[in-house]
């Protein structure tokens with residue numbers, strides 16, 4: 001099991017941001033994590049990435065315990081958020097080199113690794129371009145390359161396509177699908193329902209609770225609604241139709 005979460009909670013003072021959630025994610029799955037603003041998605045991701053200590057419950061990521069082995073989790077996962085940090089003054093290649101260093105990619109492997117990623121993500125003719133001169137879609141693609149430079153078996157994406165144009169978003173999802181076909185597990189939050197539709201399973205968060213977890217097709221069938229958009233709105237309004 002790539003991710004195992006059992007009765008996990010996080011409180012900030014009297015606010016219960018994540019309330020007793022449980023689920024598992026299997027290798028190679030594209031797992032969509034949905035919910036309205038403030039429902040606890042980022043807090044959950046931060047706990048699973050080893051960036052925030054839970055208040056209660058259990059979680060293991062790639063077999064590592066989130067309480068005792070947070071550093072191992074951070075070194076072995078890929079993480080990309082909407083606020084991806086590229087070094088604007090550095091070129092595409094220098095950014096990738098920098099992240100290879102952060103993730104301790106063995107020196108003798110760095111060159112081939114970067115060349116393979118550049119080739120696959122079609123960054124080859126932009127290697128000497130400074131990040132600041134790239135468009136939004138290309139910046140995001142470079143950020144993905146940086147997040148993959150250590151070949152993580154699990155990639156966390158927190159609203160990775162916010163502010164990216166539709167064509168680039170579609171290309172980005174083609175890349176995610178290819179990654180998943182190769183066995184990389186993808187854990188992704190999004191507010192775009194066309195993206196949610198591409199996930200194998202979707203989890204819905206509502207005020208810290210996990211209120212539904214199923215495939216897009218079964219979520220629609222069980223609620224009797226035609227679109228994920230409608231399912232989302234129903235869950236967001238009252239948590240109705242959940243399986244708890």
Ligand SMILES: Nc1ncnc2c1ncn2[C@@H]1O[C@H](COP(=O)(O)OP(=O)(O)OP(=O)(O)O)[C@@H](O)[C@H]1O
Pocket residue numbers: 012015017035036037038039040041042043044
């Ligand atoms: N460090 C913190 N201290 C206090 N409260 C926090 C902290 N981090 C998050 N919260 C609160 O916890 C709740 C859940 O927030 P979280 O960011 O996990 O939601 P989200 O589902 O990711 O929302 P969004 O879609 O806006 O990113 C919110 O009420 C938020 O204000």
